[in-house]
Amino acid sequence: MNKTFNNKAWWMVLPVFLVVAFNALIPLMTVVNYSVQETFGNNEFFWSGTTWFQQLLENDQIMDSLGRQIIFTALALFIQIPLGLAIALCMPRKGPWVSVCLVLMALPLLVPWNVVGSMWNIMALPDIGLLGRGINALGIPYNYTRDPVAAWFTVVLMDVWHWTSLVVLLCYAGLVSIPDAYYQAAKIDGARPWAVFRYIQLPKLKHVLTIAILLRFMDSFMIYTEVIVLTGGGPGSATKFLSIDLVQKALGGFDLGPAAAFSIVYFLIILLASWLFYTLMMRNEAN
Amino acid sequence: MSKRFLVPIVYIIFLMLPIYWLVNMSFKTTNEIINRFSLYPHEFTLDSYRTIFTDPSWYGAYINSITYVALNTVLSVALALPAAYAFSRYRFLGDKHLFFWLLSNRMAPPAVFVLPFIQLYSSVGLFDTPLAVAFAHMLFNIPLAVWILEGFMSGVPKELDETAYVDGYSFPKFFVKIFIPTISAGIGVAAFFCFMFSWVEMLLAKNLTSVAAKPIVAAMTKTSSASGYELGLLAAAGVLTLIPGAIVVYFVRNYIAKGFALGRV
Amino acid sequence: MAKITINNLRHSYMPEPKRDEDFALKRVHLDWADGGAYALLGPSGCGKTTLLNLISGLLHPSEGKILFDGRDVSNETPERRNIAQVFQFPVIYDTMTVYDNLAFPLRNRKVDEAEIKKRVTAIAAMLELTATLSKRASGLTADGKQKISLGRGLVRSDVNVIMFDEPLTVIDPHLKWQLRSKLKELQHRIKRTMIYVTHDQTEALTFADQVVVMNNGEIVQTGTPIELFEKPKHIFVGHFIGSPGMNVMPCVIKGGKAFVNGHEVAADNAASSNGSSRLELGIRPEFVTFAEKGLPVNVVKVSDIGRYRVVDTRLGENSVKLIVPEGAAIPEGKAHLAFDKAHTQIYSDGWLAGEAR
Numbered sequence: 001m002n003k004t005f006n007n008k009a010w011w012m013v014l015p016v017f018l019v020v021a022f023n024a025l026i027p028l029m030t031v032v033n034y035s036v037q038e039t040f041g042n043n044e045f046f047w048s049g050t051t052w053f054q055q056l057l058e059n060d061q062i063m064d065s066l067g068r069q070i071i072f073t074a075l076a077l078f079i080q081i082p083l084g085l086a087i088a089l090c091m092p093r094k095g096p097w098v099s100v101c102l103v104l105m106a107l108p109l110l111v112p113w114n115v116v117g118s119m120w121n122i123m124a125l126p127d128i129g130l131l132g133r134g135i136n137a138l139g140i141p142y143n144y145t146r147d148p149v150a151a152w153f154t155v156v157l158m159d160v161w162h163w164t165s166l167v168v169l170l171c172y173a174g175l176v177s178i179p180d181a182y183y184q185a186a187k188i189d190g191a192r193p194w195a196v197f198r199y200i201q202l203p204k205l206k207h208v209l210t211i212a213i214l215l216r217f218m219d220s221f222m223i224y225t226e227v228i229v230l231t232g233g234g235p236g237s238a239t240k241f242l243s244i245d246l247v248q249k250a251l252g253g254f255d256l257g258p259a260a261a262f263s264i265v266y267f268l269i270i271l272l273a274s275w276l277f278y279t280l281m282m283r284n285e286a287n
Numbered sequence: 288m289s290k291r292f293l294v295p296i297v298y299i300i301f302l303m304l305p306i307y308w309l310v311n312m313s314f315k316t317t318n319e320i321i322n323r324f325s326l327y328p329h330e331f332t333l334d335s336y337r338t339i340f341t342d343p344s345w346y347g348a349y350i351n352s353i354t355y356v357a358l359n360t361v362l363s364v365a366l367a368l369p370a371a372y373a374f375s376r377y378r379f380l381g382d383k384h385l386f387f388w389l390l391s392n393r394m395a396p397p398a399v400f401v402l403p404f405i406q407l408y409s410s411v412g413l414f415d416t417p418l419a420v421a422f423a424h425m426l427f428n429i430p431l432a433v434w435i436l437e438g439f440m441s442g443v444p445k446e447l448d449e450t451a452y453v454d455g456y457s458f459p460k461f462f463v464k465i466f467i468p469t470i471s472a473g474i475g476v477a478a479f480f481c482f483m484f485s486w487v488e489m490l491l492a493k494n495l496t497s498v499a500a501k502p503i504v505a506a507m508t509k510t511s512s513a514s515g516y517e518l519g520l521l522a523a524a525g526v527l528t529l530i531p532g533a534i535v536v537y538f539v540r541n542y543i544a545k546g547f548a549l550g551r552v
Numbered sequence: 553m554a555k556i557t558i559n560n561l562r563h564s565y566m567p568e569p570k571r572d573e574d575f576a577l578k579r580v581h582l583d584w585a586d587g588g589a590y591a592l593l594g595p596s597g598c599g600k601t602t603l604l605n606l607i608s609g610l611l612h613p614s615e616g617k618i619l620f621d622g623r624d625v626s627n628e629t630p631e632r633r634n635i636a637q638v639f640q641f642p643v644i645y646d647t648m649t650v651y652d653n654l655a656f657p658l659r660n661r662k663v664d665e666a667e668i669k670k671r672v673t674a675i676a677a678m679l680e681l682t683a684t685l686s687k688r689a690s691g692l693t694a695d696g697k698q699k700i701s702l703g704r705g706l707v708r709s710d711v712n713v714i715m716f717d718e719p720l721t722v723i724d725p726h727l728k729w730q731l732r733s734k735l736k737e738l739q740h741r742i743k744r745t746m747i748y749v750t751h752d753q754t755e756a757l758t759f760a761d762q763v764v765v766m767n768n769g770e771i772v773q774t775g776t777p778i779e780l781f782e783k784p785k786h787i788f789v790g791h792f793i794g795s796p797g798m799n800v801m802p803c804v805i806k807g808g809k810a811f812v813n814g815h816e817v818a819a820d821n822a823a824s825s826n827g828s829s830r831l832e833l834g835i836r837p838e839f840v841t842f843a844e845k846g847l848p849v850n851v852v853k854v855s856d857i858g859r860y861r862v863v864d865t866r867l868g869e870n871s872v873k874l875i876v877p878e879g880a881a882i883p884e885g886k887a888h889l890a891f892d893k894a895h896t897q898i899y900s901d902g903w904l905a906g907e908a909r
Binding site (some may be wrong): 009037090101105 | 291295298299303304305312357366367372374377378392394396397403404407422423426429430433486487488494503507515528532535537540541548
């Protein structure tokens, strides 16, 4: 669309700008401030340079959290994106069942995150939970509060339950927007289902898949509430991810400096990864 | 029916199982929860729900949650509307940078903002009010609402605006009487997303409140120790949090597919 | 390549059609020779696209049969029927190059690469796509993309029929004419059966040897462009083809002679019409002239169309239009008209009187 140049449009953007700036800039400035200073209470601060950032890199505990976080996010993406795509491909395109399917699938996305945690907590209890009791009945010892493997399995399964629908809905939206003529032409050209997927559906889904991967990356990288309710980061620190670590440091320990440095690095990792991924996808487009 | 429909059917069953288990628990007596594993409530009871509806610390928490979610949704969409219009219709100094800066806030982990938000909202006297939570959630919801609305607005031809001006409409009159009804679907979708995020988020909601404005998500943590005694109550509280979501999703059911693609497909 | 026979074909989109109106396609018979150029012409919703999709196999008929060279293909898939189709909006495989797009149908059929190369190169030359062969297909303009869609049909040597579903809809006006002549030229060169669906009379009349005019799910007339113009079998054809369309006015027949508004008019088939049904007289504006005496009319409007003028006159209540060449005098107010008898026809209930339907 041809847009006219008009600086008066700023007046329309101003309220949004002010609210977001108030919410984003002041806290970020606070964080940056803390990250380069040392405090001993009494609101007295001393310049400490990059000490906190150096400590961060040497802190094994945080590095372990980062490692777990990366594994968790990778698992979430590798399971949810293909699974969501597969489900979307199998869904009916029209008919009365479409709405029913979509509404039921959207439901997990609207459950408060702590309720997601509670729900899976109850579900996975070894004695009275459907899942826990079921797995134990199969002869596999399962107790997510004691066994790290079981805890990881439960956390990943919970995340699949919680978020795969987002991928399904995005892919489904992309699929229904492909005109019938493409499928008809493919039929006439003698394309097998695999070729239809590879040369028609996948290219047309590129945009929504980019959005899906970005959203899933960001949200899984920030996961906090569901895990804290389900496992509390345990057993031990087996499921302690970055946000859990950060909140413990910021609210529990009152180590403001290190927590602030942590926050900045954390935010930058997400921004950088998202930017890199987005740029790569878009450059691919240009070629 | 073709065999491939089995895939979504199995998936939906998988989605429904934990929800069923939650509902199942919420109708059981404490005695039944602790002493036996049962697929449906053998001693059906509404006790848990009765507790929630009679104890002000429970139902008050629901009211608090709904208050800040509603405030947040209304304010986010209302502020985002003119901004999205500006982005979709005009070029102006720094427009692209501003847009990306707004979106980058969606990438901020709430955990990063917890402590600074507590300090910020305490210093302006909003701590422990629904308004604080509503404002805090706006950091994430305004960029999203602007993004969604901009997508929908760009799909409306500019000729609509021009025709209205030729017909003698002033800008505010055009915006309210013609433009807003035209993109009502987009507004519905944006409001849905604002509602969704604000309703499900807990970290900020819990930490920006203490007593007076305690939201349901925080009220539930007192039972989340999973000690068995409180499981029925926890389940009932959980079931009640599903209802607003189910109602909202039912209203936007025809726009879900398009909405999740943010109007851009 | 094949001779196409369509036998008693009916189609409805409803599960249990009962009344005639439930059918999108009411009852169609057609015989198309091998290697001909055919057009299906009619307004939107007349059933022409339904008929096309039935022939290509994207739809299966409710009743009746479709035969390719005498073989019943009514329930076969598009692939088995060996047809090609160009759609209204260009369908290309975005991620592939132009070469790969053209090779796609052959690769799906496991043709060997050397043969593919030979055929793709030949077809690309024919369609003037050689220069773009190694480019991404998504970067081409709409007409280039439409050529690729066509090319994917042409590369297959065994295609029974190539079908076009309003293929010029998204093409810029100045390129439409080019692409149309290209199509016509290709048809002459390769002698494949081609079926062209359109609502644009110019496209249909310039492309096809035989035009099938459809309305309300029925075939109204099949014929060469000249036949459609000179002897419309139904007043719908008279209206739909020609610009301006045929003049139609109510008439009565007395003693084998036609009268309009009380004036006698000589008509080609006046003697063969019976007096019982709704009768109308039709004549194209091209065959009406001003005369010294004849039908008395009032001239109400003259429109200049460039090479000729269209004059609108009133004969009583009825409008009669005529075409007057540039430079000829046009009387003002009262005037007289003469109708060319050989091209004046009587229509009974809309259909040409005295002809078998």
